[in-house]
Amino acid sequence: MTRLLIRGGRLLDPTTNLDEPGDLLCVDGRIDAVGAGLDARGAEVLDAEGAWITPGFVDLHAHLREPGQEYKEDIASGGRAAVAGGFTAVACMANTQPANDDPATTDFILDRARQDSPTKVYPIAAATRNLEGEVMTEMSALIDAGAVAFSDDGRTIMDSCVMRRVLEYSRLVDVPVIVHCEDRTLVGQGVMNEGAVSTRLGLPGNPAIAETVHVARDVILAEVTGARLHVAHVSTAGGIASIRAARERGLNVTAEVTPHHLTLTDEETAGYDTNTKVAPPLRSAEDRAACRAALVDGTIDAIATDHAPHAMHEKDQEFTEAPHGMIGFETAAPVTLDLGRPGELAPLAGVDRISTAPARILRRPGGSLAPGEPADVTVVDPDRNWCYDPAKGYSKSRNSPWAGRDLTGRVVSTIVDGTMVYHVDRGVLVP
Amino acid sequence: MRDSNPRSILDEKGIRRALTRIAHEILERNEAPDVLYLVAIPNGGVPLARILATCLDEIAGLDVAVGVLDTTLYRDDLMQSGKRPPLRRTEMPSAVDERVVVLVDDVVKTGRTIRAAMDALMDFGRPRAVQVVGLVDRGHRELPIKLDYVGKNVPTQVGEAVRLRGAGADPGESLEVVVLPAEEHAA
Amino acid sequence: MMGRDLLGIEDLDREDIEKILETAVHMGEVGQRDVKKVPTLRGRTVVNLFFESSTRTRASFEIAGKRLSADVVNFSPSGSSLKKSESILDTARTLDAMDPDAVVVRHGVAGVPKRIADVLDAPVINAGDGAHEHPTQALLDLLTVQQEKGHIDGLTVTIVGDVAHSRVARSNIVGFRKMGAEVRVAAPPPMLPADVETLGVKAFTSLRESLDGVDVVMALRIQNERLVGSWFPSVREYSATFGLDRAKLRYARDGAIVMHPGPVNRGVELSHDLADHRPSVILDQVRNGVAIRMAVLYLFAGRRRGAGSSAPDEVAR
Numbered sequence: 001m002t003r004l005l006i007r008g009g010r011l012l013d014p015t016t017n018l019d020e021p022g023d024l025l026c027v028d029g030r031i032d033a034v035g036a037g038l039d040a041r042g043a044e045v046l047d048a049e050g051a052w053i054t055p056g057f058v059d060l061h062a063h064l065r066e067p068g069q070e071y072k073e074d075i076a077s078g079g080r081a082a083v084a085g086g087f088t089a090v091a092c093m094a095n096t097q098p099a100n101d102d103p104a105t106t107d108f109i110l111d112r113a114r115q116d117s118p119t120k121v122y123p124i125a126a127a128t129r130n131l132e133g134e135v136m137t138e139m140s141a142l143i144d145a146g147a148v149a150f151s152d153d154g155r156t157i158m159d160s161c162v163m164r165r166v167l168e169y170s171r172l173v174d175v176p177v178i179v180h181c182e183d184r185t186l187v188g189q190g191v192m193n194e195g196a197v198s199t200r201l202g203l204p205g206n207p208a209i210a211e212t213v214h215v216a217r218d219v220i221l222a223e224v225t226g227a228r229l230h231v232a233h234v235s236t237a238g239g240i241a242s243i244r245a246a247r248e249r250g251l252n253v254t255a256e257v258t259p260h261h262l263t264l265t266d267e268e269t270a271g272y273d274t275n276t277k278v279a280p281p282l283r284s285a286e287d288r289a290a291c292r293a294a295l296v297d298g299t300i301d302a303i304a305t306d307h308a309p310h311a312m313h314e315k316d317q318e319f320t321e322a323p324h325g326m327i328g329f330e331t332a333a334p335v336t337l338d339l340g341r342p343g344e345l346a347p348l349a350g351v352d353r354i355s356t357a358p359a360r361i362l363r364r365p366g367g368s369l370a371p372g373e374p375a376d377v378t379v380v381d382p383d384r385n386w387c388y389d390p391a392k393g394y395s396k397s398r399n400s401p402w403a404g405r406d407l408t409g410r411v412v413s414t415i416v417d418g419t420m421v422y423h424v425d426r427g428v429l430v431p
Numbered sequence: 432m433r434d435s436n437p438r439s440i441l442d443e444k445g446i447r448r449a450l451t452r453i454a455h456e457i458l459e460r461n462e463a464p465d466v467l468y469l470v471a472i473p474n475g476g477v478p479l480a481r482i483l484a485t486c487l488d489e490i491a492g493l494d495v496a497v498g499v500l501d502t503t504l505y506r507d508d509l510m511q512s513g514k515r516p517p518l519r520r521t522e523m524p525s526a527v528d529e530r531v532v533v534l535v536d537d538v539v540k541t542g543r544t545i546r547a548a549m550d551a552l553m554d555f556g557r558p559r560a561v562q563v564v565g566l567v568d569r570g571h572r573e574l575p576i577k578l579d580y581v582g583k584n585v586p587t588q589v590g591e592a593v594r595l596r597g598a599g600a601d602p603g604e605s606l607e608v609v610v611l612p613a614e615e616h617a618a
Numbered sequence: 619m620m621g622r623d624l625l626g627i628e629d630l631d632r633e634d635i636e637k638i639l640e641t642a643v644h645m646g647e648v649g650q651r652d653v654k655k656v657p658t659l660r661g662r663t664v665v666n667l668f669f670e671s672s673t674r675t676r677a678s679f680e681i682a683g684k685r686l687s688a689d690v691v692n693f694s695p696s697g698s699s700l701k702k703s704e705s706i707l708d709t710a711r712t713l714d715a716m717d718p719d720a721v722v723v724r725h726g727v728a729g730v731p732k733r734i735a736d737v738l739d740a741p742v743i744n745a746g747d748g749a750h751e752h753p754t755q756a757l758l759d760l761l762t763v764q765q766e767k768g769h770i771d772g773l774t775v776t777i778v779g780d781v782a783h784s785r786v787a788r789s790n791i792v793g794f795r796k797m798g799a800e801v802r803v804a805a806p807p808p809m810l811p812a813d814v815e816t817l818g819v820k821a822f823t824s825l826r827e828s829l830d831g832v833d834v835v836m837a838l839r840i841q842n843e844r845l846v847g848s849w850f851p852s853v854r855e856y857s858a859t860f861g862l863d864r865a866k867l868r869y870a871r872d873g874a875i876v877m878h879p880g881p882v883n884r885g886v887e888l889s890h891d892l893a894d895h896r897p898s899v900i901l902d903q904v905r906n907g908v909a910i911r912m913a914v915l916y917l918f919a920g921r922r923r924g925a926g927s928s929a930p931d932e933v934a935r
Contacts, residue, residue, distance in 0.1 A: 196816035200628075202728035202750030202788055205812055272729030316705050318727040320748075501644065504656040504686075504916075510719075515917050517637070518644035554653040 003027050004418055005040045006379060009048030013055060013369035014352035024053050026375035029418035034369055046420065048379050051412050054351045055367045056088025056376030057332070058358040060256050061178070061232055061304035063325070064090070064121070066112060067105065068097025073309040073396050075109065078329075079117030080394035080430075081307070083422040085329035086411035088376035089120035089359070089366055090307075093153045094131065101126035101137045103145035110146050118414075118421035118430040120376075122148040122362060127166045127177060131155040136166050143173045148362050151178035153232065154279055154324070158184055160217060167227035176230040176254065176361060179218050181239060182280055186210035191320050193266040193281040201269065203319060206281050212238030219246040222253055230361060231255040233306050235280040237290035244299045254361050256304040257291050259328060259335040260401070264288070268401055274315045274322035275401045278306070296345050301357040305332050309397030330393045331402045337382050337409035347382075375418035384410040394428060440585055441608040443597070446566065447482060449582035453564055454486035456580055461531055464491060466559065468530040470498040472548050473519040475537025475595040478606060479566055483535060498523040500534075500555075505547035528556040533579075537595040537608070539565035542576030567593055567608055588613070622921045623735045623742040624914055626751035627793040635796060639761050641913035642906065648685060649908060659688035662719040662919055666692045667734075668745070669706070669725040674880060675745050675754075678904075679722050682911035688719070688919065710734040720919040723747070728785075741921045743914060749783050755879055756789035758910040760797060762903050763834055766875050771798035776828045776870075777819075778804045778860055779838030779887060780845065782811040786879045787838055791817050804828035806860065808849045825860050829869035836877040837862050837887040853886055863889035867897070875899050 004026040011022045011034055023038040024031065064078040073081075075092075082090045092109065094100035100109060106123045113121035125147035129135040132155070139150060150170060156179070157163045170177045187210045192198050194205025215231060219242050222229035234240055234255050246253040260278060265285050268276040276282060294300040308325025315322050336354060339345045345353075355378075359367030366376045387406050390398035414422040422428050441449070458464055467487070471480035480497050487493045501519040509515070534548050545563055552558060566582040571589060587593060590613030597604040620634045627635070648656055664683040668676050676692065683690035695709055704712070706725070713721060718740045723731040728748030735742035746752040764770055775794050781787045781803045794801050795818050803814060804822040814821050822828035829835060840856060850856050862876060876888070876898040884890050892898050 194812045196813040199811040199813055199817065200788075202748050202785060204749075207812070272732050313705060316707050318706060318725070319729050320727045504648070504658040509658060510662065510920050513920060513922075518641050518916075521644065521647050550657065554651065554655070556652075 001028055001042075002418060003043035004046065004375070004415065004420065005038060005043040006046045006048050006053050006377065006415070007040065009051045009053040009379060011053050011369060012347055012351045014348050014356040015368040016370055017348065018369065019348050024369060024377060026377070026415065026418040029375055031369055031371050031373050031375050031377075033371055044420070046379065046413055048412070050383070051379050051381040052347065053369070054378050054380065055355045055369050056378045056414065056416065057086045057354045058362070058364070058366055059087045059090045059305050059307070059329070060230075060302055060358045060361060062090045062092050062307040062329070063095065063309065064092040065309060066096060067108060071396070072311055075112040075121065076116035077394060077396045078307070078309070079113065079119045079121065080428045081327070081329040082119040083414040083416065083428060084394050084411065085331070086333050086378040086380060086414050087119055087329060088378065088414060088416045089122060089364065091122040091124050091148060091362060094124050094126040094151060095153055095155065099126045099131050100124070100147070101129050101131070103138070103141045106142055106145040106147050118416060118428060120416065122364060124149045124151050124178060126150065127152045128157065128162065133157045133159055133162055136162070136169055139169060139173045143175065147175075148364065149176045149178050149230070151180070151232070153178070153180045156180050156182050156184055156214065160221070163218065164221050164225060167221050167225040167229065170227045171225065174228065175363075176228040178230045178232050180232050180279070181211050181214035181218060181234070182206075183210045183214045186213060189320070191277060191281070192269050193283045195266060195284055197266040197269065201272070203269070208236040208238055208283065208287065211236045211280055212242065215239040215242040219243070219251065219253060222246070223249070223251050226252070228252045229254070233258045233261065233280060233304065234300060235261045235283050235291065236287050240290050240294045240299060244294070247299065254301045255299070256302040256358070257295055257300045258304060258306045259332050260326060261288065261291050262295065262303070263335050263338055264401065272319050273401065274317065274319055275326055275399045275403070277319060277322055277324055278308070278326055279324040292339060292344055295339070295353060296349065301353065301361060303332070303336055303354045304358065305329055309395050310399050311397060315399050325399065327390065327395045327397055327400050329395065331388055331400060331407065333380055333411050334407035334409035335402070337380075340382070375415055377415040378411060379413040380409065381412050382409045384408070386410050437609040437611050439607055439609050440593075441567070441583060443605040443607060446479075446582070446606050446608065449566065450479060450482050451486050453580040453582060454483055454490055457487070457533060457562075458491055460562070460579070463531070464493055466530050467493070468496050468498065468525060468527060468532045468558075470500050470523070470532050470534050470548075470552065472534060472536040472544060473499055473501055475566075475598045476535040478598050479537060479564070480535040483564070496525040498525065500548060500551055502544055502547035502551055505551045507543060507547070523555055526556055527552060527558045529559050531560045531562065532558040533562045533564060535564045536566070537598065538567045538569060538593045539563075539578060540569045540571050542572045542574035545576045546574050566595065569593055585610070620917070622918075624753055624918055625732050625735060625742065625744045627753045627756050627789045627796070628751065630796070632796050635757070635760065635793065638757055638910070638913050638917065639764060641916060642757070642761050642909040645912035645916070646906065646909035648912070649905070654685050655687060656685065657687045658916060659683070659686040659719070659919055662688045663717070664688045664690050664915060664919060665713055665718040665721045666690060666745075667710070667713060667721055667723045668692070668694045669730070670746070672724055672746070674904075675724065678907045679745060679911050682908050682915055685908070685912055686915055688915065691718075706730055706734065707737055710738055714738045714740060720915060739922060741918045743918055746785055748785065749788070750785050751789045752785040753789050754907070754910050754914055755786050756793035757914070758903055758906040759790055759836070759877060760793050761906045761910055762877065762899055763875070765902070765906075766899060767833060770794065773799045773833040774802065774831060775799050775834040775836060776802040776804055776832045777836045777838065778825060778828070778862065780809045780840055780849070781805050781814060781838065782809045783841065783845075784838045788817070790836065791819055802828050802832065804860065806850045806856070825866060826869050829866065832870045833874055834877065835862060835867065835870055835874055839879060839881065840883055840886055857886050861886055861889065863892060867892070873897070877903060880904065
């Protein structure tokens with residue numbers, strides 16, 4: 001019997017509304033008990049004094065780049081970065097090379113994850129062959145192979161008829177279709193949010209309506225088809241309004257937002273730092289405020305990182321040429337905790353958005369500290385100050401706008417299936 | 432303790448007296464005064480050249496051309512010092528070819544400004560001869576430059592500054608040459 | 619306060635602009651001489667790093683550098699070979715290792731001069747980046763207006779045309795406003811950038827209204843091939859609605875001048891006779907371009923990382 005006792009922290013479990021000081025005991029990979037003064041005999045003890053004990057974080061949206069672009073990231077390095085950021089499970093997007101549009105590729109990813117990844121990996125399969133937006137993938141076979149959702153992510157399906165068929169067909173397997181809502185014709189050459197800042201900087205603008213129009217289309221198609229629609233990284237007040245209206249009508253629509261859209265604005269791009277180039281782009285202060293409000297009131301269900309590693313030489317290009325994306329696993333907790341500090345987001349709600357809700361959307365175990373659940377646990381010190389240096393992190397890439405910044409809040413330890421896989425003082429603890 | 436006040440070494444009257452004498456010397460030295468061309472080095476040289484021209488008119492009825500030649504772009508210390516002094520007006524109304532150019536400067540010390548002025552002058556043409564007026568000669572020459580006409584020799588210390596006052600924008604202000612102690616102009 | 623680089627008018631304050639204009643006036647005098655050359659930058663190297671082709675601006679910087687006796691080296695990596703070989707930053711680092719005293723950068727993408735300046739030891743002078751800034755163009759335009767009108771403060775300037783894609787427009791908007799002028803822009807609506815009023819201008823979609831009582835009209839170049847159809851319907855329609863001719867110019871104040879950054883699409887932005895004759899001052903702009911670039915090279919060349927701005931010099935004599 002392996003026993004791990006996490007002692008003396010603040011227990012936070014949204015599934016049981018638990019918010020009180022106490023211990024947590026894991027036995028043989030499952031949560032055995034939570035409460036005050038648990039028996040530590042025979043157990044490895046992890047001191048959680050001053051820290052939060054939460055269900056392990058679940059990331060709905062990440063790019064692990066394997067197979068095909070291992071120079072940016074692979075499942076081993078991405079998995080290590082994930083647990084260093086408190087994520088006990090990560091859903092990885094299908095835009096690998098080859099794309100994850102075939103059960104063999106899904107098998108490969110899961111196989112690599114079993115061998116090399118300290119975090120659980122949930123493959124998201126492509127919605128259409130080679131992400132081309134034309135021929136839908138074999139959803140049933142992909143689900144049997146272990147896929148958890150379908151998405152063409154950044155290769156937005158522009159053909160509304162194809163999108164309708166994908167949503168209709170997805171009811172066969174009843175998993176979410178995850179959509180990156182940007183109308184590519186409206187995006188045009190845009191590389192940053194269209195507005196006063198793009199006008200000042202002279203960079204081509206990507207307008208908020210590119211998202212708004214597309215969210216509206218997909219919500220209508222979801223209503224017609226009855227499919228489960230999950231809107232990825234929503235970034236605009238208009239997109240949020242569509243989602244809110246959809247939910248008020250009782251539609252099966254969920255949504256996520258990234259830590260960067262919750263905290264940064266297009267002003268970050270003022271120095272032309274390509275690490276601030278993401279899709280959708282960092283938006284205006286008004287859009288950011290709308291994202292925060294929607295996360296607090298639950299219109300947006302979840303926080304997802306959209307961890308998107310790129311090599312230095314790729315980001316070292318002209319702003320228009322550099323690829324979109326930033327890494328996000330290791331900064332997600334402190335950046336998100338920033339929202340709690342002004343009192344916007346209560347700790348229990350925050351844990352729900354980064355752990356319980358994403359597990360629920362994917363219908364995977366986790367997101368709970370209830371006895372009997374898998375012992376996926378994250379211990380976070382909300383007050384610990386540190387300076388983020390991507391070079392000292394676990395990702396192969398360094399494309400983060402937070403590089404060199406002082407952050408407050410740090411993951412102390414990550415436990416997957418009852419095994420401590422990360423401790424801040426000892427690093428990643430897998431062979 | 433050193434005297435930190437500016438010390439006056441030439442007042443307006445003294446300046447005019449010196450320039451009148453120099454005008455006589457110029458006429459003595461130059462057998463063909465009709466080819467004379469006074470070229471002032473700004474800022475201090477400008478009012479002095481004007482006074483000289485008046486003197487030459489009063490003494491010999493000469494209408495001498497007066498030009499202004501900024502030497503800043505010819506300085507030898509720009510890139511070394513990294514400093515970019517403001518440029519001043521250059522106005523050369525007549526050609527210098529075959530003229531006897533009399534350069535007029537207020538204070539001559541190292542000779543580097545005169546060197547720059549001669550280089551600049553050559554870019555405007557080929558004068559028959561170049562002569563130099565310095566109202567005040569401080570010594571401390573760093574180049575083999577000899578003045579043809581000197582208003583006053585004033586031995587000074589290297590750190591001190593000698594300035595012609597009243598050469599600025601205000602025409603009402605009277606001219607005066609002062610010595611500033613080292614610490615006063617250091618800032 | 620002026621820094622090491624000249625990346626945009628945005629980085630200059632009014633005093634800096636006045637200093638550059640004043641210096642350019644004197645540089646203009648050098649250009650009137652028989653021997654149009656001074657030894658100021660003798661032994662110094664100015665690199666023209668032009669990623670985007672440009673005959674006029676490059677020639678202007680080259681003449682400016684040569685009039686100051688600098689060694690001017692033109693380096694024009696072509697877009698296609700760049701894709702295959704090194705990144706812009708590697709190109710810049712390579713050049714920097716050759717110890718230039720100034721690097722003049724033009725690139726089709728906004729922000730590239732800034733990124734290059736971040737890795738260079740030598741000062742960077744922006745010769746135009748994407749739709750961002752073209753500071754020497756705005757400075758030469760300011761100098762031209764100052765010479766024509768005697769002052770800039772209190773004037774009203776209308777910029778007509780494709781403001782959305784124009785670095786000339788951006789730099790001029792910022793520059794004229796810093797110098798105390800009122801700036802208007804007039805264009806077909808798609809050619810007005812998002813939130814253009816945040817730049818401190820009044821936006822018009824009627825040329826006639828935009829010209830009411832203005833002292834200066836600046837027409838921008840239309841990049842025909844790229845824009846017809848998607849940004850405006852046709853050259854004919856643009857010319858009829860936003861092309862300047864003597865009749866439309868009557869809405870402006872008497873004595874208003876007409877400017878254009880060149881090259882002019884005759885019959886599109888400006889009528890033929892307006893392009894050639896007063897009140898257009900296009901050739902004065904070109905002439906002032908050399909003087910402004912001489913002033914800029916004089917003030918910026920040789921600066922180094924960490925060397926702040928230099929105070930005006932008072933040398934003890």
